[in-house]
Amino acid sequence: MLELKEELNSSFGYLFEDELIEEIDRIGTYKTVEEGEILMDFGEVIAFMPLLLKGAIKIMREDDEGDEMLLYFIEQGDTCAMTITCCMGQTKSEIRAIAESESALIMVPVQKMKEWLAKYPSWQSFILQSYHERMTELLEAIDALAFMRLDERLLKYLQDKAMVNRDDMIQSTHQEIALDLHSSRVVVSRLLKRLEKVGKIKLYRNKIKVIDL
DNA sequence: ACATTAAGTGATT
DNA sequence: AATCACTTAATGT
Numbered sequence: 703m704l705e706l707k708e709e710l711n712s713s714f715g716y717l718f719e720d721e722l723i724e725e726i727d728r729i730g731t732y733k734t735v736e737e738g739e740i741l742m743d744f745g746e747v748i749a750f751m752p753l754l755l756k757g758a759i760k761i762m763r764e765d766d767e768g769d770e771m772l773l774y775f776i777e778q779g780d781t782c783a784m785t786i787t788c789c790m791g792q793t794k795s796e797i798r799a800i801a802e803s804e805s806a807l808i809m810v811p812v813q814k815m816k817e818w819l820a821k822y823p824s825w826q827s828f829i830l831q832s833y834h835e836r837m838t839e840l841l842e843a844i845d846a847l848a849f850m851r852l853d854e855r856l857l858k859y860l861q862d863k864a865m866v867n868r869d870d871m872i873q874s875t876h877q878e879i880a881l882d883l884h885s886s887r888v889v890v891s892r893l894l895k896r897l898e899k900v901g902k903i904k905l906y907r908n909k910i911k912v913i914d915l
Numbered sequence: 916a917c918a919t920t921a922a923g924t925g926a927t928t
Numbered sequence: 929a930a931t932c933a934c935t936t937a938a939t940g941t
Binding site for chain 2: 932
């Protein structure tokens with residue numbers, strides 16, 4: 703599969719040595735997912751580690767009442783930090799991963815990722831670095847929750863979303879946004895209206911254009 | 916033309 | 929900031 707190797711190289715080539723790319727190519731399985739597809743759900747045992755080649759994944763957390771909230775997005779060249787935690791011990795997923803857009807990824811069995819830690823220095827630094835990045839994003843998410851008002855969070859959400867999709871036209875309803883931010887549709891509509899008034903965004907039906915990037 | 920779904924708004928807590 | 933109740937606007941059949 704020549705194409706796959708090229709994709710691997712363009713997403714991870716600058717990180718990994720050739721032999722590692724070879725091995726990922728040999729062992730990993732290629733997978734594509736449609737927008738909205740659930741890659742991983744709460745309580746599922748994690749058997750594979752995904753390496754994102756294309757697209758974006760949104761990571762959701764669920765509270766004890768079953769309410770969901772968006773934690774962060776992962777983009778190409780990233781991996782899911784949950785799998786890193788889980789390969790250390792046999793834990794189950796604490797999060798739900800949903801494809802934000804059509805995405806392509808490589809699934810690597812978790813045993814392999816453990817092996818590679820000892821075998822490839824570049825793999826080790828990749829794991830450590832992405833763990834660190836996730837940690838930082840998590841802290842950001844906590845800050846946003848604790849200290850930012852909802853209107854600031856909303857704008858950040860829109861900007862993030864525009865970023866991961868590489869498109870300033872966001873295709874979602876106010877209702878969907880409200881669910882991601884764990885708020886209500888009415889409140890989101892009002893805040894969006896205000897953001898439009900101050901020229902940060904432009905509203906359409908089922909669409910929002912982000913002006914201020 | 917009508918039903919359905921998304922979005923906007925005032926009042927209340 | 930959330931919820932209710934209602935209106936208005938956009939879209940599908």
